[in-house]
Amino acid sequence: MSLDATLSRIDEDLPAALDRLMALLRIPSISTDPAYKADCDQAADWLVADLASFGVKAQKRPTPGHPMVMGHVDGDGPHVLFYGHYDVQPVDPLNLWDRDPFDPAIEDTAKGKVIRGRGASDDKGQLMTFVEACRAWKEIHGSFPCKITFFFEGEEESGSPSLIPFLNENAQELKADIALICDTGLFESRVPAIMTQLRGLLGEEITLTGPNKDLHSGMYGGAAMNPIRVLSKVLANLHDDQGRIQVPGFYDGVPELPPEIKAQWDGLGFDHGAFLGDVGLSHPAGEQDRSALEMIWSRPTAEINGITGGYTGDGFKTVLPSKASAKVSFRLVGQQDPHAIRENFRAWVQAQLPEDVTATFHAHGASPAGQMTTTHPAFEQARGVLGAEWGFDAAFTGCGGSIPVAGYFKSILDMDTMLVGWAKDDDQIHSPNEKYDVESFHKGIRSWARILDAIR
Amino acid sequence: MSLDATLSRIDEDLPAALDRLMALLRIPSISTDPAYKADCDQAADWLVADLASFGVKAQKRPTPGHPMVMGHVDGDGPHVLFYGHYDVQPVDPLNLWDRDPFDPAIEDTAKGKVIRGRGASDDKGQLMTFVEACRAWKEIHGSFPCKITFFFEGEEESGSPSLIPFLNENAQELKADIALICDTGLFESRVPAIMTQLRGLLGEEITLTGPNKDLHSGMYGGAAMNPIRVLSKVLANLHDDQGRIQVPGFYDGVPELPPEIKAQWDGLGFDHGAFLGDVGLSHPAGEQDRSALEMIWSRPTAEINGITGGYTGDGFKTVLPSKASAKVSFRLVGQQDPHAIRENFRAWVQAQLPEDVTATFHAHGASPAGQMTTTHPAFEQARGVLGAEWGFDAAFTGCGGSIPVAGYFKSILDMDTMLVGWAKDDDQIHSPNEKYDVESFHKGIRSWARILDAIR
Numbered sequence: 001m002s003l004d005a006t007l008s009r010i011d012e013d014l015p016a017a018l019d020r021l022m023a024l025l026r027i028p029s030i031s032t033d034p035a036y037k038a039d040c041d042q043a044a045d046w047l048v049a050d051l052a053s054f055g056v057k058a059q060k061r062p063t064p065g066h067p068m069v070m071g072h073v074d075g076d077g078p079h080v081l082f083y084g085h086y087d088v089q090p091v092d093p094l095n096l097w098d099r100d101p102f103d104p105a106i107e108d109t110a111k112g113k114v115i116r117g118r119g120a121s122d123d124k125g126q127l128m129t130f131v132e133a134c135r136a137w138k139e140i141h142g143s144f145p146c147k148i149t150f151f152f153e154g155e156e157e158s159g160s161p162s163l164i165p166f167l168n169e170n171a172q173e174l175k176a177d178i179a180l181i182c183d184t185g186l187f188e189s190r191v192p193a194i195m196t197q198l199r200g201l202l203g204e205e206i207t208l209t210g211p212n213k214d215l216h217s218g219m220y221g222g223a224a225m226n227p228i229r230v231l232s233k234v235l236a237n238l239h240d241d242q243g244r245i246q247v248p249g250f251y252d253g254v255p256e257l258p259p260e261i262k263a264q265w266d267g268l269g270f271d272h273g274a275f276l277g278d279v280g281l282s283h284p285a286g287e288q289d290r291s292a293l294e295m296i297w298s299r300p301t302a303e304i305n306g307i308t309g310g311y312t313g314d315g316f317k318t319v320l321p322s323k324a325s326a327k328v329s330f331r332l333v334g335q336q337d338p339h340a341i342r343e344n345f346r347a348w349v350q351a352q353l354p355e356d357v358t359a360t361f362h363a364h365g366a367s368p369a370g371q372m373t374t375t376h377p378a379f380e381q382a383r384g385v386l387g388a389e390w391g392f393d394a395a396f397t398g399c400g401g402s403i404p405v406a407g408y409f410k411s412i413l414d415m416d417t418m419l420v421g422w423a424k425d426d427d428q429i430h431s432p433n434e435k436y437d438v439e440s441f442h443k444g445i446r447s448w449a450r451i452l453d454a455i456r
Numbered sequence: 457m458s459l460d461a462t463l464s465r466i467d468e469d470l471p472a473a474l475d476r477l478m479a480l481l482r483i484p485s486i487s488t489d490p491a492y493k494a495d496c497d498q499a500a501d502w503l504v505a506d507l508a509s510f511g512v513k514a515q516k517r518p519t520p521g522h523p524m525v526m527g528h529v530d531g532d533g534p535h536v537l538f539y540g541h542y543d544v545q546p547v548d549p550l551n552l553w554d555r556d557p558f559d560p561a562i563e564d565t566a567k568g569k570v571i572r573g574r575g576a577s578d579d580k581g582q583l584m585t586f587v588e589a590c591r592a593w594k595e596i597h598g599s600f601p602c603k604i605t606f607f608f609e610g611e612e613e614s615g616s617p618s619l620i621p622f623l624n625e626n627a628q629e630l631k632a633d634i635a636l637i638c639d640t641g642l643f644e645s646r647v648p649a650i651m652t653q654l655r656g657l658l659g660e661e662i663t664l665t666g667p668n669k670d671l672h673s674g675m676y677g678g679a680a681m682n683p684i685r686v687l688s689k690v691l692a693n694l695h696d697d698q699g700r701i702q703v704p705g706f707y708d709g710v711p712e713l714p715p716e717i718k719a720q721w722d723g724l725g726f727d728h729g730a731f732l733g734d735v736g737l738s739h740p741a742g743e744q745d746r747s748a749l750e751m752i753w754s755r756p757t758a759e760i761n762g763i764t765g766g767y768t769g770d771g772f773k774t775v776l777p778s779k780a781s782a783k784v785s786f787r788l789v790g791q792q793d794p795h796a797i798r799e800n801f802r803a804w805v806q807a808q809l810p811e812d813v814t815a816t817f818h819a820h821g822a823s824p825a826g827q828m829t830t831t832h833p834a835f836e837q838a839r840g841v842l843g844a845e846w847g848f849d850a851a852f853t854g855c856g857g858s859i860p861v862a863g864y865f866k867s868i869l870d871m872d873t874m875l876v877g878w879a880k881d882d883d884q885i886h887s888p889n890e891k892y893d894v895e896s897f898h899k900g901i902r903s904w905a906r907i908l909d910a911i912r
Contacts, residue, residue: 199674203772212736217759218655218857221787222751223732225741228760228782229695236692239685276679276812280668283811285681295678303673304684305775310762311783316659316820318785319761326684327767329774331677355739356732364772401674 003453009136010445017132017445018106018115018438020050024086024124025104025117031066031087032158040066040154043086047152054135056150061170063162066154070173073134077146077456078378081176081415083405084127084183085156088119089430096432106438113438122429125436126182126421126444127152133448145456149176156183156405163405167412178376178416179409180451182444185423187397191268192386192447194379195419196261196372197298197398198406200332202341203305203364206231206349207325210357214310215320225356227324228309234352235326238302243287245302245330249344253335255371257298264395265293297398301331327364331400338366370407373416381454382418389447422447459909465592466901473588473901474562474571474894476506480542480580481560481573487522487543488614496522496610499542503608510591512606517626519618522610526629529590533602533912534834537632537871539861540583540639541612544575545886552888562894569894578885581892582638582877583608585900593905601912605632612639612861619861623868634832634872635865636907638900641879643724643853648842648903650835651875652717652828653754653854654862656788658797659761659820662687662805663781666813670766671776681812683780684765690808691782694758699743701758701786703804709791711827713754720851721749753854757787783820787856794822826863829872837910838874845903878903 010017029043030036044060044067051058051071058071066087091101099105104117115125137145151174155162167174187193210227211220237246245251257265272292276282286295295301309324311317328345332338346361353359374380374396386394406417422444428434466473485499486492500516500523507514507527514527522543547557555561560573571581593601607630611618623630643649666683667676693702701707713721728748732738742751751757765780767773784801788794802817809815830836830852842850862873878900884890 201674201774203774205772210737215735216857217757217761217785217787218657218855220735220752221759221785221856222742222755222757223728223740223748224735224737225739226760228763229691232688232691232694232760232763235685235688238688272679279671279676279680281666281680281812283681284679285810285812286678292679296676299678301673301678303677303774303776304682304688304766305673305773305777306766306768307684307688307780308764308768310760312762312764316661316783316785317761318657318659318759320759321761324763327772329673329677329772331673354741356737356741399674400677401672 003449006136006140006449006453007446009140010132010449013132013136014442017128018441021115021125021128021441022104024128025119026102028102029087029119029154030090031155033090037066040087044069044152044154047086050131051150054138058150063166065162068154068166069150069152071150073144073148075144075146075148078178079147079149079176080455081149081151081174081179082130083151083153083179083181084130085123085153086127087154087157088122088124089157091118091432093432098433101434114435115438115441116433116435118434120434120436121423121427122434123156123183125441126423129422129441129444130180130182130448132445133452136445137449137452145452149174160404164408164412167408171413175413176415178378178418179406181403181406181417181419182421183403184399184419184421185425185427187268187395188270189424189426190390191392192390192394193397193420194383194394195399196374196396197333198370198403199300199400200336200338200367200369202330202332202338202366203327204329204342204345205325205327205362205364207323207360208353208357209323209360211320211322214322217318217320220320221318224320225354226320227357228321230354230357231307231309231324231326234349235304235307237352238304242289243285245300247302247341247345247348250300250341252340253337254300255334257294261396265291265397267393268293268395293398296400298333300333300336303329303331305329333369334371336369338368342366367404367407370403372406372419376416378418378455382420382451385450385454386447389443389450459905462592462596462905462909463902465596466588466905469588469592470898473584474897477571477581477584477897478560480584481575482558484558485543485575485610486546487611489546493522496543500525500608500610503542506587507606510594514606519622521618524610524622525606525608527606529600529604531600531602531604534634535603535605535632536911537605537607537630537635538586539607539609539635539637540586541579541609542583543610543613544578544580545613547574547888549888554889557890570891571894571897572889572891574890576890577879577883577892577896578890579612579639581897582879582900585878585897586636586638586904588901589904589908592901593908601908605630616860620864620868623864627869631869632871634834634874635862637859637862637873637875638877639859640855640875640877641881641883642846643851644726645880645882646846647724647848648846648850649853649876650839650850651855652830652852653789654826654858655756655856656792656794656823656825657858658786658788658794658822659783660785660798660801661781661783661818661820663779663816664809664813665779665816667776667778670778673774673776676776677774680776681810682776683813684777686810686813687763687765687780687782690805691760691763693808694760698745699741701756703758703797703801705800706756706797708796709793710756711790713750717852721747723849724749724851749854752856754789756789756792759785759787761785789825790827792825794824798822823858823860823863826858828862828875832872834874834911838876838907841906841910842903845899845906
């Protein structure tokens with residue numbers, strides 16, 4: 001059978017596929033709130049039944065938290081594991097929603113039809129694009145394109161407490177040739193993107209202490225060292241005037257962008273003017289010899305996320321404070337070692353302190369960057385077929401944040417992950433009035449059919 | 457009659473003088489709290505009656521707030537105006553007091569007898585040292601040493617809202633050759649000090665804005681300019697590595713210390729190690745080519761009194777904030793012009809801002825330094841006689857803070873002020889368990905008798 005037949009089947013079945021998604025969206029599976037425990041369970045049951053309806057051997061699998069859903073089908077060719085999550089974010093503030101978040105609807109908007117409701121994009125709508133592609137394939141071919149494991153989590157929005165134990169306990173059942181995750185978006189809402197670079201994150205809180213109590217600046221001002229003054233000097237030294245981070249050894253393990261990836265990124269026509277213009281800025285503030293895309297995807301950063309010291313209320317107090325503190329985070333790439341950077345940062349701060357000022361440090365997490373290994377042929381196969389669906393060549397892109405499950409697949413199951421998804425920048429995930437474009441859903445299903453056809 | 461007779465009379469009368477002070481301390485004249493309005497009025501009445509008891513023509517004079525007390529006596533020689541205030545600070549937190557703040561008592565302590573109670577030092581005890589000296593003089597001589605105007609305010613602890621109008625409306629009656637104020641202390645609790653240099657104060661609040669809303673550092677980190685980073689750079693530039701302030705023109709109008717004053721200060725044996733050691737510091741943090749006393753008395757300063765931006769609560773948020781702000785104050789000396797410095801500071805900040813960051817400024821007060829003119833012979837006459845009472849030569853000293861009334865006497869009445877007082881560093885003014893040493897009270901009365909004898 002040809003791919004065209006599968007694509008046609010997808011087109012014909014779209015109304016029914018939307019109905020199925022609506023049914024799943026009506027289940028308020030908010031994982032973080034114990035009041036919705038039964039709803040999470042019901043969403044898992046719904047998925048088991050839906051997978052079974054087109055021949056997948058599916059089960060609900062208990063955890064100490066919300067259940068996992070596992071399904072298996074046999075087939076020739078590579079073994080792929082597809083991961084998605086059926087739980088959703090809370091809906092507060094409810095008064096900012098234009099409709100009941102769990103009474104979803106198709107709405108006409110100036111930009112086209114959208115599916116409105118909590119989870120429409122993150123991640124129920126995205127998850128179902130893969131499920132619907134498999135259903136259509138099966139209906140046309142009578143079999144599946146390859147061996148597939150379906151793996152749906154119900155705790156992604158609440159920190160995934162059961163995930164690591166479950167991966168460890170079920171490693172053999174879960175291990176595949178490659179993992180597919182549909183929880184990311186199109187580049188600039190139009191270009192299909194396979195996310196291959198995820199930055200890591202290191203958080204540090206510094207507290208500097210000068211005098212042993214708050215002083216009156218009339219009495220001590222001029223003679224007593226002010227810790228805000230010292231903290232400002234230290235933080236001012238974080239970046240040089242070219243935006244380069246000054247902590248010794250910081251760039252150890254930072255790779256140069258491979259030429260083929262750089263070429264792909266240059267070809268994306270990223271409009272950094274619009275990206276920054278949306279938030280009232282115009283000038284990329286990172287390393288001045290790097291492109292804006294590199295700054296947010298492939299280069300490490302140092303950011304001051306918070307600072308406080310002295311009197312910060314209304315009016316004025318002439319206090320000379322005892323303490324000042326700042327929260328600093330580093331986005332990490334490549335092989336940067338979070339623990340080495342933490343130690344280097346602390347030593348670098350200490351070395352700048354004058355007499356009479358001491359520092360204490362508090363660690364806030366440390367995760368290394370996720371650099372996807374893209375040597376599995378599925379990566380180039382997928383990249384090669386997505387252009388036909390979207391009208392733009394697909395690219396291997398980067399991401400400022402991180403997707404922990406991809407890291408666990410690598411570290412626990414020694415399995416590479418291909419992150420590809422159809423969300424748009426304005427989907428308002430985690431916010432009121434979340435939506436998923438019908439175009440994302442429809443072309444997303446077709447895209448998975450193309451990918452499955454290419455990699456089988 | 458000799459001075460000795462007056463001093464003897466003061467010694468004999470000390471128990472009665474303490475009883476009088478206790479009576480005044482029992483009146484809870486808290487000026488800032490309307491609940492104590494009648495008590496403020498009663499304190500004024502008490503002073504009128506006490507002045508009248510030894511021949512002063514005294515009156516309570518109404519204002520829109522609490523009344524002033526004015527008294528006059530004739531005499532030969534110079535005309536002096538004595539200023540003090542009969543109102544006191546609130547007593548909160550009351551649970552930190554070891555006794556009822558308005559049930560004063562003489563207590564024995566390891567450092568000698570103290571008068572314990574709200575206002576014992578600030579300023580009822582200090583005010584009464586002058587009154588008691590005049591009473592003793594009158595009793596011995598039958599007349600007063602010179603023409604004296606007594607002027608007591610009841611709103612000093614609540615911003616003196618009625619003072620300037622009252623000075624303007626009663627300028628002719630108040631104008632004297634020199635004003636005396638007893639609201640300051642001994643240097644290091646032992647050396648008699650005539651305070652001649654009061655620093656001014658200029659307050660500024662800067663708010664820097666980068667992005668037009670708070671951003672997620674995962675998405676924008678690296679490309680979007682962070683206003684905390686810019687604020688740190690600006691504040692880091694306030695002082696160079698020698699502690700010198702970098703705002704252009706800042707040192708315009710800053711005088712060098714006259715050699716005779718510098719000699720006096722060098723002779724004080726100021727123990728900056730103990731001064732800083734008390735608050736956990738060891739190294740004077742101001743201009744490195746200046747002595748610690750100069751840093752706190754005669755040199756201008758720039759101090760960061762508060763800073764805030766981004767997330768400052770518990771834990772960590774990877775926000776890239778829209779705004780960051782700081783409160784900065786400058787202590788001013790000599791002829792430094794607060795308004796010129798404000799403009800220069802703002803321009804200096806603006807010139808450091810990168811593209812995409814804007815600054816707004818909020819002014820928080822601007823008062824010039826008070827440099828007492830010490831040409832009136834009373835200054836050297838007083839300085840010459842205090843050593844005999846205290847065992848240390850008196851010095852013309854400086855002060856980090858400001859005493860606004862002395863500035864108004866100069867600007868409105870064209871009258872110089874001699875600030876001299878007997879408070880000690882541990883008097884805990886404005887705090888629980890305020891006290892005044894019986895030694896301060898007794899030697900203070902004797903000191904005024906010596907000064908009046910010298911200047912008449």
